[in-house]
Amino acid sequence: MAAVVSGTFVLGETLLQFLYAAFAGIATGIVVSWITRWALSATRDSFTEIAVTLPAPYVAWVIGGSIHASAVRGILRSGRAVDSCAMPGL
Numbered sequence: 731m732a733a734v735v736s737g738t739f740v741l742g743e744t745l746l747q748f749l750y751a752a753f754a755g756i757a758t759g760i761v762v763s764w765i766t767r768w769a770l771s772a773t774r775d776s777f778t779e780i781a782v783t784l785p786a787p788y789v790a791w792v793i794g795g796s797i798h799a800s801a802v803r804g805i806l807r808s809g810r811a812v813d814s815c816a817m818p819g820l
Contacts, residue, residue: 750798750799751799752800752803754794754799754800755794755802755803755804755807758797758799758801758804759790759803759805759807759808760811762789762808763786763807763808763809763810763811763812766782766783766786766808766812767811767812769782770782770783770812783812786809787805787809790804790805790807790808791804
């Protein structure tokens with residue numbers, strides 16, 4: 731968008747912004763998933779697990795957006811990590 735407005739395109743700066751957004755989003759997802767998994771390890775009650783896992787993607791989205799990272803990558807990474815510790819038999 732900035733390239734359209736200003737009429738210039740700087741490949742190096744654009745690449746760095748892309749990499750920051752991608753890796754910061756992934757890091758956000760990892761941190762949210764660690765916190766979620768820690769909270770899930772403290773309980774085996776299904777209602778509490780729902781109460782913990784339901785807001786996790788929204789938290790990842792808000793944090794990712796506030797640091798100008800890829801919020802979608804944060805949500806996807808968080809979901810994959812939390813999914814790996816789901817209750818057996820589900």
